[in-house]
Amino acid sequence: MIPHSLILDSEETSELISSLNEINYTYERVNKLNDVLSILENQKFHFIIIHVKNLKDNESQEFLSKISTSYPNVLMILITDSLNWALTASLLKRHNAYDFIQSPIDSEHLKFTLDRSLQYLNTKMKSQFIHEAENQLFKRVIDIFDWKKSLTHKENENISADIIHQMNISLFQGSGIGTLMSVVSILIAKSKLDLDQNVYLVPKPILDLVSENYDAAKSMFDSMSISQSVIDDDLLVESKATIQNLLPLFEEEIKFLEEALSLKKQKINLSQLPNSAINRKIRFEQAKFSYVIREILLNAIKYSKLGDEIYVIFFHRENFLEIKIINPAYPNEDNSFGIPEKYENYVFEPFFRISSVVDDSYAKFEQFRFGLGLTLVKKIMDQHQANVQIYNIDSNLRNENTKEVCLTIRIPLLQEEI
Structure with missing residues (x-):
């Protein structure tokens, strides 16, 4: 995945902008340091990039420290030169910044620095989640081997049961293999x-049930085949097309999902493409983009409720096209809300589910299953050298201040035009 940066704009950052455009990494600019916090409240970035010349006074350095404390999962990267080594070293030592880029900027070194920093950030966020999961597992193990509690409650649980439960969710819950075996x-x-007559007579309702669940099981195996093809494909997408090719794909997938939308009387509102980018090209492979569009729309449908509206909005920002899929956020089984920050990266990991409940109503519409949906979405976006994030936002789309889940895709716009 490519990183997404917030840049404090100044005369010294023009060189950085040129290099980011060259390597097709996405960014947004802010004019004042004081505006950074307000932007971070509702938008997600991997890095904040600031030239050290903007941090020479104590007030700016204190504000930088406040940003680092408030948003520890956004890395601060400095642009510096030989005249500012002392200040750069001081900020790095105090952990107000993670890394630096030396001016004059070399595009290859910039890419190396940002890629290395993104790898660190992803590892850091995963380790935070894993540490929490390990603590939960430790508590569970204590419960299992607490013989007094076992005698009191006659517990007969073990860790293996949890593993079997997850296998059941992925393979056998709902229509498909499990139900097909029962029907047979x-x-x-x-x-x-x-x-x-030397024949068996089968009641029609039973044969209809076999046929229905055969179709469901076949759909499951077709899904496995599609997933396998995506998993095995490691090639970057080289084909290109204008962004105008995206709108028909969204319209086609929304039409395909009409029955899924009707189950809870939901609606998808699709915006128009921004005119300012209409002739710009992106990396584009139609079949793979169709997989992504269906998955992210179906994901929003499944986690929305009766009568909800889902918004698909296109924006032209800086050097990229941004696609936002927005749906209402609701409480989860663990009392968290929508996509908690600790899960923002982990939801793209294989087999991870915030909810263990599988709604079988949508099985026949799915191309990716078994907890692989967002994992494969991310992989396809990586192949398009784009990035994808999912997080909660505060929104007034519904004429009231509400929490929403926002899945954001950023696709770099190529320099060439048709």
Whole structure:
């Protein structure tokens, strides 16, 4: 995944902007240091990049420290030169900044620095989640081996049961393999042998049930085949097209999902493409983009409720096209809300689910299953050298201040035009 940066704009950053455009990494600019906090409240960035010349007074350095404290999962990167080594070293030593870029900027070194910093950031966020998960596992182990509690509650649980439960969710819950096996057993039990005709007579409702669950099981295996093809494909997308190719794909997938939307009387509102970018090109492979669009729309549908509206909005920002899919945020099983910050990276990991409940109503619309949906979305976006994030935002889309889940895709706009 490519990183997304917030840049404090100044005369010294023009060189940085040129290099980011050259390597096709996305960014946004802010004019004042004091505006950074307000922007970070509702937008997600991997890095904040500031030239040290903007941090020479104590007030600016204190504000930088406040940003680092308030948003520890956004790395601060400095642009510096030989005249500002002392200040740069001081800020790095105090952990107000993570790394630096030396001016004059070399594009290859810039890419190396940002890639290395992104790798550190992802590792840091995962380790935070894993540490919490380890603590939960430790408490669970204590419960399992607390013989007094076991005798009191006659518990017969173990860690293996949790593993089996996850396998059941992924493979056997709902229609598909599990139900097909049950229906086949009913078929065998209820079929009657006609000795004269040497045939078995099967009640029509049972055969209809077999047919229905055969289709569901076939859909599951088709999904496995599609998932495998995406997993095995490691090539970057080289084909290009204008952004005008995206709108018909969204319209086609929304039409395909009409039945899914009707289940809870939901609606998708699709914006128009921004005119300012209409002739700009992006990396584009139609089949893969279709997979992504269906998955992210279906994900929003599944986690929304009766009568909800889902918004798909396109923006032209700096050097990239931004696509936002916005749906209402609701409480989770663990009393968290929407996409908690600690899960923002982890939801793209294989098999991870915030909710263990599988809504079988949407199975026939799915191309990716088994907790692989967002994992494969991220992989396809990586192949398009784009980035994808999902997080909660405060929104007034519905004429009231509400929490929303916002999935954001940023696709770099190529320098060439048609």
